[in-house]
Amino acid sequence: MAHKVERLKINYKTLEDFKRFKQYGQQELSMLEDLEANMIENDSESPFYGIYFGDKLVARMSLYQIQAKFDRYFDPPQDYLELWKLEVIPDYQGKGYGRTLVDFAKSFGLPVKTNGRVNSSDFWATMGFTPVTYEVERDRGENPFVWYPAGVKEQVH
Amino acid sequence: MAHKVERLKINYKTLEDFKRFKQYGQQELSMLEDLEANMIENDSESPFYGIYFGDKLVARMSLYQIQAKFDRYFDPPQDYLELWKLEVIPDYQGKGYGRTLVDFAKSFGLPVKTNGRVNSSDFWATMGFTPVTYEVERDRGENPFVWYPAGVKEQVH
Numbered sequence: 412m413a414h415k416v417e418r419l420k421i422n423y424k425t426l427e428d429f430k431r432f433k434q435y436g437q438q439e440l441s442m443l444e445d446l447e448a449n450m451i452e453n454d455s456e457s458p459f460y461g462i463y464f465g466d467k468l469v470a471r472m473s474l475y476q477i478q479a480k481f482d483r484y485f486d487p488p489q490d491y492l493e494l495w496k497l498e499v500i501p502d503y504q505g506k507g508y509g510r511t512l513v514d515f516a517k518s519f520g521l522p523v524k525t526n527g528r529v530n531s532s533d534f535w536a537t538m539g540f541t542p543v544t545y546e547v548e549r550d551r552g553e554n555p556f557v558w559y560p561a562g563v564k565e566q567v568h
Numbered sequence: 569m570a571h572k573v574e575r576l577k578i579n580y581k582t583l584e585d586f587k588r589f590k591q592y593g594q595q596e597l598s599m600l601e602d603l604e605a606n607m608i609e610n611d612s613e614s615p616f617y618g619i620y621f622g623d624k625l626v627a628r629m630s631l632y633q634i635q636a637k638f639d640r641y642f643d644p645p646q647d648y649l650e651l652w653k654l655e656v657i658p659d660y661q662g663k664g665y666g667r668t669l670v671d672f673a674k675s676f677g678l679p680v681k682t683n684g685r686v687n688s689s690d691f692w693a694t695m696g697f698t699p700v701t702y703e704v705e706r707d708r709g710e711n712p713f714v715w716y717p718a719g720v721k722e723q724v725h
Contacts, residue, residue: 545598
């Protein structure tokens with residue numbers, strides 16, 4: 412069965428669903444507070460994309476488009492996507508949900524950059540990502556992996 | 569017994585010690601390659617600080633000084649420290665090594681910012697850190713915790 416990726420709306424159900432994910436933090440708490448204080452509308456667009464199994468959210472990630480003028484990873488410099496918080500809840504791991512989300516991120520045709528978590532390098536290699544040449548001023552404690560669409564290569568400094 | 573914090577030199581022993589830490593990634597591999605290729609000298613300064621138990625490195629962190637012109641967290645805007653890769657190896661956890669490193673970071677008198685890992689909020693609260701007001705354009709998927717020295721407060725946007 413093909414997994415369908417959906418852009419997640421900010422509402423009470425989504426925020427309740429988010430509690431099942433380990434990377435629940437200040438961002439999710441802030442979304443909840445803004446919703447409760449009517450500072451954002453119910454069903455606002457979010458930077459999150461996810462996959463439902465029935466009505467249960469089982470995988471998610473967030474994507475942010477970074478402007479070309481801030482691009483320090485790709486040649487030629489261009490708009491690219493930062494991928495964060497890729498996570499599949501435990502009972503649903505190993506079924507291709509993570510790959511489906513990453514393929515979705517790649518489908519925009521823009522370069523993609525992520526900060527790989529501990530022991531994730533095999534996963535990112537399987538997804539077609541490569542580690543960047545580490546640069547202390549840019550990367551500090553990050554572990555960046557990038558995906559190059561055709562015609563794009565690493566930015567050399 | 570007081571734990572002594574040392575600035576770590578880049579050499580083969582340090583890099584061998586680093587393999588015991590979970591957050592071993594592109595940065596550590598790059599340091600090893602640079603050392604092997606004689607691109608950096610043996611015993612070069614590193615951004616890492618650590619604590620030894622006997623001759624065993626049991627805790628580490630890295631610190632980067634960020635220039636005031638890039639400060640988006642503190643008021644007044646100023647140079648501050650970014651703290652990364654705080655980690656105590658498992659058999660030595662719960663003995664105050666983490667606190668000693670964080671206290672050392674605070675001892676420079678500059679504000680400190682870190683990206684808190686999953687379920688680390690209680691630890692950071694105990695260390696006197698507070699979560700920032702989340703801002704999507706600045707923080708994306710990060711979970712920033714900051715420490716304010718006297719006279720410094722949150723930068724409001």
